[in-house]
Amino acid sequence: MRNAIKKAIALPIVAALMTLSGCSAVKSVGDALFGPGITDAMLTPRKNTYRDLINLPEPKGKILVAVYSFRDQTGQYKPSPNSSFSTAVTQGAAAMLMDVLNESGWFIPLEREGLQNLLTERKIIRAGLTKPDIPVNNNAPLPTLVAANVLLEGGIVAYDQNIQTGGAGARYFGIGANEQYRVDQVTVNLRAIDIRSGRVLHSVLTSKTVYSKAISADVFRYVKFRRLLELEAGTTYNEPAQLAMLSAMESAVIHLIGEGIIHNSWALDNPAEIDNPVLQYYLNDSTVIM
Numbered sequence: 001m002r003n004a005i006k007k008a009i010a011l012p013i014v015a016a017l018m019t020l021s022g023c024s025a026v027k028s029v030g031d032a033l034f035g036p037g038i039t040d041a042m043l044t045p046r047k048n049t050y051r052d053l054i055n056l057p058e059p060k061g062k063i064l065v066a067v068y069s070f071r072d073q074t075g076q077y078k079p080s081p082n083s084s085f086s087t088a089v090t091q092g093a094a095a096m097l098m099d100v101l102n103e104s105g106w107f108i109p110l111e112r113e114g115l116q117n118l119l120t121e122r123k124i125i126r127a128g129l130t131k132p133d134i135p136v137n138n139n140a141p142l143p144t145l146v147a148a149n150v151l152l153e154g155g156i157v158a159y160d161q162n163i164q165t166g167g168a169g170a171r172y173f174g175i176g177a178n179e180q181y182r183v184d185q186v187t188v189n190l191r192a193i194d195i196r197s198g199r200v201l202h203s204v205l206t207s208k209t210v211y212s213k214a215i216s217a218d219v220f221r222y223v224k225f226r227r228l229l230e231l232e233a234g235t236t237y238n239e240p241a242q243l244a245m246l247s248a249m250e251s252a253v254i255h256l257i258g259e260g261i262i263h264n265s266w267a268l269d270n271p272a273e274i275d276n277p278v279l280q281y282y283l284n285d286s287t288v289i290m
Contacts, residue, residue: 047243049250050103052282056257057273059106063266066112066148066195067101070094074159088159089186090242093249097152097190100249106257106266110148118145150201151193154252156245157205158187174221184210186245190252192260202259208248212238251282258283 076088090096094113101107111118128138161184169178191203216234223229258279260266268274 044246045243047247047250049247049254052278053100053104053250053254055278056104056106056254057276057279058269060267060269062108063106063150064110064146064148065101065107065150065152065192066110067094067097067152068112068115069155070097070152071155073155073157076159076161079161088161088241089156089245093156093245096242096246097249097253100246100253101152104253104257106253110146112148148195151195152190153193154188154190154203156186157189158185158207159241160185160187175217175219177215177217179216180214182212184212184241186210186241186248188245188248188252190249190256192256192265201265202256202263204252204255204259206248206252206255208244208251210239210241210244212236254278254282255285 070093072087072089072091072093074087074089078086078088098109098113101109122142125138125142128134129141162182163185164183165181167178167180169176171177185207187205187207189203189205192201193199194201214234214236216232218233219229219231221229257266261268261274261279262283273279
């Protein structure tokens with residue numbers, strides 16, 4: 001009888017752990033039993049679009065671009081029970097876009113979002129030039145600020161929640177497991193504008209799904225008269241919305257570069273690089289008709 005009880009307890013525990021093994025719930029003996037544990041600060045992880053971005057062919061000349069803002073235009077807030085005052089998407093999209101442009105190797109981004117701060121510092125330097133004891137780092141006349149050739153505008157234009165949900169589960173003899181998922185979608189618009197004429201040269205819309213998944217397992221069975229065994233375990237994964245938006249921006253920049261090459265707005269250093277596999281992948285990407 002005692003061996004039967006041990007088996008009845010061991011089997012559900014093994015089943016629950018096997019269900020969660022793919023989620024890396026247990027990291028190490030020294031860490032907590034569940035969860036990833038404490039990690040050190042690191043560079044922000046990137047999606048596959050980042051690899052494509054840094055593997056683009058070289059341009060004939062880098063393009064001077066200005067980005068004044070890249071705002072959240074969705075008007076979306078986090079759903080209940082989260083704070084109704086917290087936005088669903090990041091408010092730092094302009095900073096993220098500047099990083100994407102810089103990493104691409106095709107653009108020279110100019111500081112415009114913090115332009116007032118830059119101008120203030122330049123005024124301080126000019127004021128110091130009139131003093132007799134000028135610091136070594138401020139003893140040369142200031143050059144004029146560099147002007148951009150292209151203005152980049154746009155923003156996060158949509159964040160659709162729960163566009164797809166689903167799940168599956170099973171229970172037998174008091175042992176059950178289930179999985180649920182939810183898909184959101186973020187959409188980004190990026191357009192290049194000729195500063196001299198004000199004409200929109202190119203405009204692209206890119207979308208990226210935000211995937212969330214929950215896996216749980218539980219045991220509910222009597223192992224002896226008036227002895228109830230209950231076990232629960234589970235994990236939830238929510239894809240960071242800011243990483244999805246960063247990936248959408250990277251895709252938008254690559255598509256913008258490709259459109260500019262095709263329409264002769266800018267050029268490749270080596271025209272034969274038009275057959276570059278990464279570039280061709282994005283040039284052949286077409287809008288899906290729903």
